[in-house]
Amino acid sequence: MSPEIGHYALVLALALALFQSVVPVWGARKRDAALMGTADAVALGQCAFVAIAFAALTHAYLVSDFSVENVVLNSHSTKPLIYKISGVWGNHEGSMLLWVLILTLFSAFVALFGRNLPLPLKANVLAVQAWITAAFLLFILKTSNPFNRINPAPFEGRDLNPLLQDPGLAIHPPLLYLGYVGFSMSFAFAVAALIEGRIDAAWARWVRPWALTAWMFLTAGISMGSFWAYYELGWGGWWFWDPVENASLMPWLAGTALLHSAIVMEKREALKVWTVLLAILTFSLSLLGTFLVRSGVLTSVHAFAVDPERGIFILAILIAFIGGSLALYAWRAPMLRQGGIFAPVSREGALVLNNLFLTAACAAVFVGTLYPLALEALTGAKISVGPPFFNWTFGPLMVPLMVAMVFGPFLAWKRGDLLAAAQRMMAAFAAGIAAMLLTFAVTRGGPVLAPVFIGLAAYIIVGSLAEVAERVQLFRAPLATTLQRARGLPRSAWGTAVAHAGVGVMLIGIVGETCYRQELIVQMKPGDTVEVAGYQVTLTGLAPVQGPNYRDVVARLVLREGGVDAGILEPAKRVYTARNMPTTEAALKTRGFSQLYVSPGDVETSGSIALRFFYKPMVLLIWIGTLVMMLGGLLSLSDRRLRVGAPKPAARRAPAVQAAE
Amino acid sequence: MRALILALSLLAAAPAHAVLPGERLDDPALETRARALSQDLRCMVCQNQSIDDSDAPLARDLRLLVRERLKAGDSDRQVTDFLVARYGEFVLMRPRLGWHTLALWGAPAVFLIGGVGYLAFALRRRRTGEATQPEPLSDEEKRKLDAALNG
Numbered sequence: 001m002s003p004e005i006g007h008y009a010l011v012l013a014l015a016l017a018l019f020q021s022v023v024p025v026w027g028a029r030k031r032d033a034a035l036m037g038t039a040d041a042v043a044l045g046q047c048a049f050v051a052i053a054f055a056a057l058t059h060a061y062l063v064s065d066f067s068v069e070n071v072v073l074n075s076h077s078t079k080p081l082i083y084k085i086s087g088v089w090g091n092h093e094g095s096m097l098l099w100v101l102i103l104t105l106f107s108a109f110v111a112l113f114g115r116n117l118p119l120p121l122k123a124n125v126l127a128v129q130a131w132i133t134a135a136f137l138l139f140i141l142k143t144s145n146p147f148n149r150i151n152p153a154p155f156e157g158r159d160l161n162p163l164l165q166d167p168g169l170a171i172h173p174p175l176l177y178l179g180y181v182g183f184s185m186s187f188a189f190a191v192a193a194l195i196e197g198r199i200d201a202a203w204a205r206w207v208r209p210w211a212l213t214a215w216m217f218l219t220a221g222i223s224m225g226s227f228w229a230y231y232e233l234g235w236g237g238w239w240f241w242d243p244v245e246n247a248s249l250m251p252w253l254a255g256t257a258l259l260h261s262a263i264v265m266e267k268r269e270a271l272k273v274w275t276v277l278l279a280i281l282t283f284s285l286s287l288l289g290t291f292l293v294r295s296g297v298l299t300s301v302h303a304f305a306v307d308p309e310r311g312i313f314i315l316a317i318l319i320a321f322i323g324g325s326l327a328l329y330a331w332r333a334p335m336l337r338q339g340g341i342f343a344p345v346s347r348e349g350a351l352v353l354n355n356l357f358l359t360a361a362c363a364a365v366f367v368g369t370l371y372p373l374a375l376e377a378l379t380g381a382k383i384s385v386g387p388p389f390f391n392w393t394f395g396p397l398m399v400p401l402m403v404a405m406v407f408g409p410f411l412a413w414k415r416g417d418l419l420a421a422a423q424r425m426m427a428a429f430a431a432g433i434a435a436m437l438l439t440f441a442v443t444r445g446g447p448v449l450a451p452v453f454i455g456l457a458a459y460i461i462v463g464s465l466a467e468v469a470e471r472v473q474l475f476r477a478p479l480a481t482t483l484q485r486a487r488g489l490p491r492s493a494w495g496t497a498v499a500h501a502g503v504g505v506m507l508i509g510i511v512g513e514t515c516y517r518q519e520l521i522v523q524m525k526p527g528d529t530v531e532v533a534g535y536q537v538t539l540t541g542l543a544p545v546q547g548p549n550y551r552d553v554v555a556r557l558v559l560r561e562g563g564v565d566a567g568i569l570e571p572a573k574r575v576y577t578a579r580n581m582p583t584t585e586a587a588l589k590t591r592g593f594s595q596l597y598v599s600p601g602d603v604e605t606s607g608s609i610a611l612r613f614f615y616k617p618m619v620l621l622i623w624i625g626t627l628v629m630m631l632g633g634l635l636s637l638s639d640r641r642l643r644v645g646a647p648k649p650a651a652r653r654a655p656a657v658q659a660a661e
Numbered sequence: 662m663r664a665l666i667l668a669l670s671l672l673a674a675a676p677a678h679a680v681l682p683g684e685r686l687d688d689p690a691l692e693t694r695a696r697a698l699s700q701d702l703r704c705m706v707c708q709n710q711s712i713d714d715s716d717a718p719l720a721r722d723l724r725l726l727v728r729e730r731l732k733a734g735d736s737d738r739q740v741t742d743f744l745v746a747r748y749g750e751f752v753l754m755r756p757r758l759g760w761h762t763l764a765l766w767g768a769p770a771v772f773l774i775g776g777v778g779y780l781a782f783a784l785r786r787r788r789t790g791e792a793t794q795p796e797p798l799s800d801e802e803k804r805k806l807d808a809a810l811n812g
Contacts, residue, residue, distance in 0.1 A: 240710075601716075
């Protein structure tokens with residue numbers, strides 16, 4: 001019975017979404033508070049119905065209801081509980097349902113916590129959200145119904161794709177979707193502002209927490225996906241420039257640009273038109289990502305949908321929303337008045353530079369991802385655009401951005417002084433040069449410029465933190481004063497420093513892994529010992545192991561470091577029995593931030609096994625860096641001005657914060 | 662500048678390798694070339710993997726083929742030409758520069774230069790804009806102002 005309840009709840013949610021698409025906008029036009037006020041309750045109702053549908057599907061998975069087609073195709077009665085739950089979104093239909101659930105959750109949050117928004121803006125924002133919800137609910141009901149029954153019901157399901165049976169999958173898609181869909185909020189705010197034809201600094205302040213939240217989730221989702229690929233795909237890479245990865249990187253780049261231009265708009269009322277455009281583009285890229293992944297135009301692990309009807313439906317949604325919003329933009333944006341004037345060398349100027357490089361990088365990824373599709377459609381020629389293209393275009397755009405990133409916070413608003421800023425950044429330059437020389441002295445091999453990039457990373461970390469250190473007068477004032485100033489400093493200043501430092505941390509990881517990686521490929525028999533990265537590794541045996549829904553052949557490796565026991569590694573060749581699909585289970589040994597990565601090959605008839613060892617120095621810093629970036633986002637999100645919302649009299653009665661930005 | 666680009670491309674080189682011990686060539690110089698070549702060749706049956714990364718049997722065949730051609734004295738270009746002739750340009754991870762890929766390779770640079778150009782243009786327009794006087798009040802506005810000032 002529960003699948004039918006779920007299906008019916010989806011239909012009801014669609015009805016509410018259609019109501020919410022029209023009535024609040026009409027109310028906002030007529031200045032009718034009652035009509036505008038309906039949006040809140042309807043948004044909550046929609047969220048409740050979609051939640052019921054999601055719960056119904058989850059229930060079908062938990063009890064292994066094999067009369068539901070979706071469960072048959074993606075589940076198995078012996079599958080561990082966590083994968084029964086994560087299996088709900090480990091397929092096309094379920095993941096679209098999760099997408100819409102998150103969308104309605106965001107709408108519900110606006111309805112609940114958007115009390116400080118002007119009523120017409122709130123009504124319009126919720127209406128725009130409802131347009132998106134209605135479109136995707138129609139898509140689910142029309143082409144991707146997860147509640148389809150089959151008769152007769154089979155006794156057993158076909159199991160979930162083995163690559164997806166991993167704790168990483170339980171977290172990766174929800175995080176990514178929270179990011180993708182979160183940017184629908186800034187999109188809705190942008191379109192609402194265009195409908196009203198009015199936009200001001202307060203708008204930027206309302207949008208910022210939503211954009212920050214979406215950005216943090218997207219960062220977490222991409223980072224998680226990268227880490228998952230690193231240990232699960234079994235060949236030790238962490239970024240492949242796969243079209244699906246690019247699909248998530250593009251909104252991230254545009255969203256990062258949006259966060260920065262929104263600062264300029266909030267503080268200085270400049271870049272309004274550009275910020276609105278970025279808000280539209282960021283969500284358009286999220287939709288594009290959904291299209292690329294869901295339509296199956298790309299061949300990749302992620303594209304489980306290969307039904308052209310779905311592709312065309314999503315393409316129609318894509319065209320309607322992107323085309324519609326851009327047309328609205330072209331019509332209404334000229335009416336928005338531009339604000340503050342600034343010199344090229346200023347905080348605003350630095351943020352404009354940031355936007356230029358981020359959008360250029362985004363354009364490079366966009367062209368590289370879509371060019372093969374476009375070329376094939378137009379001329380029939382098939383080409384591949386692989387990692388070399390992105391390394392040659394994306395890489396050079398990132399370097400100036402990273403250099404400028406540290407300068408920005410040292411420059412004053414309106415008119416900055418480059419020389420004075422450089423003088424205050426002496427510590428950063430010194431740290432960069434010291435790190436470069438140190439790397440040069442202690443390492444052998446690796447590309448010539450690798451130490452330069454380590455130096456760049458040190459410069460970023462020290463420079464970002466130095467700005468805060470200067471403002472709290474670290475070492476120059478008594479400790480008590482410093483602590484007091486540190487508490488008084490706006491959290492957003494801390495957020496900037498920490499997030500920027502995170503980029504430096506990540507850069508160390510990237511350079512360490514790509515430039516100083518060691519590799520050893522050997523054929524080993526039980527009893528053989530090899531020496532790799534300071535470890536003596538002995539293969540003690542090969543043994544079959546039976547798991548709940550798979551069979552393993554485990555290679556048991558004993559590690560010794562300088563004669564001392566250093567643990568055991570057990571990489572395995574695994575076969576998932578339900579689909580007879582082989583996977584490689586790599587084993588990892590962590591030393592500090594570095595890892596020894598062992599990936600097994602096939603067992604030969606002679607009883608030997610091919611083993612690939614990689615020693616990856618500092619590799620963990622890649623993901624730790626993204627965590628630091630997220631921490632920066634969290635600090636910025638906790639800033640007082642975002643918590644109190646729009647400027648209110650109460651905000652002025654609070655003790656004045658010194659060194660206001 | 663070339664050194665920088667080279668370093669960047671090395672920085673982000675393909676991360677891991679599926680080469681098996683038995684496949685490797687005895688000549689280290691040839692083997693290095695073979696590895697570099699394999700990283701830029703696509704495994705046709707895989708999802709966005711180079712033949713150097715892939716475990717697939719076809720990738721293994723191609724790895725052996727590349728090494729065979731190199732041993733026979735082919736240049737890197739001859740090896741890729743040989744593969745392109747059989748598998749099409751799809752086999753190359755780095756698309757060759759030609760008329761059909763001009764827009765691809767040019768796009769990032771055009772975008773960046775266009776952006777810089779637009780900013781420079783906007784800056785100049787604003788500078789000259791600052792110098793000019795605001796438009797004088799219209800008669801209607803003058804009347805309103807007088808009315809407001811004189812109560």
